[in-house]
Every structure is written in structure tokens, then in C-alpha cells.
Amino acid sequence: MSPASARRAFPKVEDEQIVNGYLIALLASICMYHPDVSLHWSPVRKSFRFGKRDVEPNSGDRPYLFEARTDGHLASRNPGPNDAKPSAVIVEVKPTNRRYNNRVIYQATSQMVSWIYQEPDAPGAKKQYRRPMIIQEREQIRLIIATYDQEYIDYLNNKPPSGSEIPLMTMNELFIWDITKQHHMEVCGPVLLALALQNGKLEN
Secondary structure, three states: OOHHHHHHHOOOOOOHHHHHHHHHHHHHHHHOOOOOOOEEEEOOOOEEEEOOOOOOOOOOOOOOOEEEEOOOEEEEOOOOHHHOOOEEEEEEEEOOOOOOOHHHHHHHHHHHHHHHHHOOOOOOOOOOEEEEEEEEEOOEEEEEEEEEOHHHHHHHOOOOOOOOOOOOOEEEEEEEEEOOOHHHHHHHHHHHHHHHHOOOOOOO
16 A cells, blocks of 8 residues: 555544554453453553652652653553552554654653563563563554563663673564454454463563
């Protein structure tokens, strides 16, 4: 489909929440009848705050560097300690197809970094950690897997790296599914169901 044809077939929607509602409904419908899915897809726009700043009391300044807000997440139905519901997968939605440009990449990366910072993995549990993220841009659904290690988590918390190189996180794009193509959705459904069955842990 040419860019002009795509614009005619998929004009910009009036509100991003329309696309967001569709994606969460799709994810929920994929999982709702499987007895072994213990988590649920929520449309709650969860926010993650990254970093710490020294601010004067009552100054009105933010005590964090930036805040990233998702468009939904996969989480437990029951809150844990301090009424928290840790995310297993996070969701980002765009009302138009931007061909996954730099602006979208930067936003998705900031959400992933903030999520890792605020809900860190258990230290020393794995040599390499992986976290999933689902991005929908109009008619396209993308599955992103971030990979990183304990040194990267330490780096986010201002701990010096053990070597000369700064540890990095990699955002890997595994799939791009077009919701208008049946064969794409026949693959998309089982993959996203498997993701929910593993509670987003990507252990196998």
C-alpha cells in the first residue's frame, strides 16, 4: 500500500484513546478465555518516574528527572505491597502511522528506562534481562523486547560501571503485524497469548 493509499484507508483518528481502547480490547479478548492467564490487560495510563533531583522543600520543583506515561499495561488483578501492581508488559499507542520514527523510538525508550528504574528486576537473578513492550501505530502492532543486564540497572542508579564501557540497553523489534492482514493476526494472537501466559517474563 502506497503512503497516499494508506492515508486514505487510515485517516488520523480524532482521539488516541480510540486506538488505545481497540488495542486493550484486542489483547484482553486474546487472553480472557484461557484458564492459565493470571494477569489482565488494563487501560490505566501508568506513569513511571526516572531519576532523583535535590530540590528545596515546598519549591514546587519535581524531585525526579522526567516522567514517562504508558497507554496501558499487563498486570496483576490484586495489588501487592503498598497497593502496587507491577507491570509485566507495557503498552504505547499512536493515532497515526509514523513509520516508527525517532520521536516514537525516543518515547518508547524513555518509557522502558523509567519502568526498569522504578520496578527493577531482582538483582543477580539473570545474566541478561528482557522486558516486552507493545506499540500500536494506527493499523500496525509492534512487539519490542528490551535486553539489558545488571550493570545497566546499576548504571541507571548512578553506580559506576565495572569496565571502561558504559552499559547499554537494546530495544529489539521482533514483529510488525498489520491488523488488516489475516495471516498477520493469525501469528499475532498466539504470540501475545504466550507472552501473557509467561507473565511477560520471557523465560523460554
